[in-house]
Amino acid sequence: MQILLVGAGLSGAVIGRFLAEAGHQCRIIDRRPHIGGNCHTRRDDETGVMMHVYGPHIFHTDDRQVWDYVNRFAEFLPYRNRVKTTVGNKVFSLPINLLTINQFFGKALRPDEARDFIASRADHSITDPVSFEEQALRFVGADLYEAFFKGYTEKQWGCSPRDLPASILKRLPVRFNYDDNYFFHRYQGMPRQGYTQMIQAILDHPGITVELNTDFSPDMSRQADHVFWSGPLDGFFDYRLGRLGYRTLDFERFTYDGDYQGCAVMNYGDRAVPYTRITEHKHFSPWEDHRHSVCYREYSRAAGPDDIPYYPIRLVREKALLEEYLTKARQTRGVTFVGRLGTYRYLDMDVTIRESMDTAQMFLTHLKNGKAIPAFLTDA
Incomplete structure (x- = not known):
């Protein structure tokens, strides 16, 4: 079959690889000039530091199959996320x-x-x-x-x-011991050469073609036997019912000669400080040695039409509008909605990969049994 996958992030890459290995032809498009979505990493030209371009992504999971999957395509090295916070001119350890x-x-x-x-x-x-x-x-x-x-x-x-x-x-982050590892999952690490190289390896299959700087058009779906949509759910319907709410992030980049803050993530809890945190990217690759440092001050605000959506708001208004879009999506044939944008949920990377693997398997099972492909994995 001819499969169209909209979005070259984790969802599109994992589903595309799974289906290509099953013999299908997969065309993956992305409007950005790079693969990887918000997981995109690259070397900073000025400092040589591996940068998490859209903010830090730390891989953590209890799912052994997912852990084995990412290690198939990249070398993961141990990494523990130890966050600090500055409150009232004092530094404390997080989680509490x-x-x-x-x-x-x-x-x-x-x-x-x-x-x-x-x-x-x-x-x-x-x-x-x-x-x-x-x-x-x-x-x-x-x-x-x-x-x-x-x-x-x-x-x-x-x-x-x-x-x-x-x-x-849901799980109040308070521990009554001295464990300052932010996550509690069994498997935690970072890909030695960054997430973009890992996703490039996933996409490296003769049954996959990737087209960047390419916007989706309805004609594309008519040329495909099935579409996997990892863009914004409301965007698929041209926002006809209104826009779902998101928070977006602005990054103020600065460099430093030396070690700026001694840790990868420093939160700022005081309301008077306009940014939420500072990330120092060389600390996300502690096995590397860099004299200079590149840092981001991170600001959160409401996402506008031209902004990159990061966090779904999911308050009362959004939940009501979401239900309307979910109804429209379930009535649409030939399209499956995937990923954090396609399902309007905040998803960690391991959950995204797990759901992508399960979605691809669901697709193959329904195809084999002659059943209609549902719009969402949970509808299977």
Whole structure:
């Protein structure tokens, strides 16, 4: 079959490779001048540092099949994400752990003592947290909430934490030990030569053609037997019902002669600081040695029509509009919507790869059984 995949990021690459290996011809297009989507990495011309062009991407998963898959196409080296935050001119460790608690409150608590201490500061009058703010106050109290959650969240989401659902804090990031590894997954690492090289290796198959700087047009879908769409869900329908809300990021790049902050990610929790964090990219490749450094100050704001969408907002208005678009998508034949933009969800890289593998397998199974291909994996 002739398969068209819109988007040369992880979703398009993994699905395309899977189907090409099954004998299908896959045409992948992308409007950008490079592959990899927001995972795109490249060497900085000035410093030689491997840059995460659209912000940091750290690979972490408990899925052994996914871990084996990425290691098939790239050499992954161990990497642990150890985030720091600056609050009130002091530096603390994230996620909140025993060291953070002891530093912040000027104590030397043991784990059991720290549990009791935090519990004593929590707002137990909140029995069924509805908002982000209530969730935080219920479990850590006002002091830690004000310092580590409130200002950062206001900057990141552009609204009060009272307006965000409690589900954003599903697993409250508090540890009563000294473990400062930001993620808890079994497999964690970074590709030695960056994500773009890994995705290039995935795309390296005679059954795959890639066309960059290429916009999708309806004529393309008529020339294909099936389309996998990883662009914005509302964009497929020309935004006829309105635009789904996203947050986007602006990056202010600067260089430094030496080591600017001593870590890859430094958050800034104070509301008065306009940026959410500074990333120092040479620390994402600790096996490399660079004298000079390239850093990004990261600013979050509402995405406009011409901005790169990063984080789906998914508040009340967006959820209602999303349901309308999902209905239209399910009524559309010959198209499967994939990835974070195509399904309007925030997805980690490992989940994106897993869903792409499962979607491709679903496609082949339905094809073999003569069944209609659904618009979404979860409809299978």
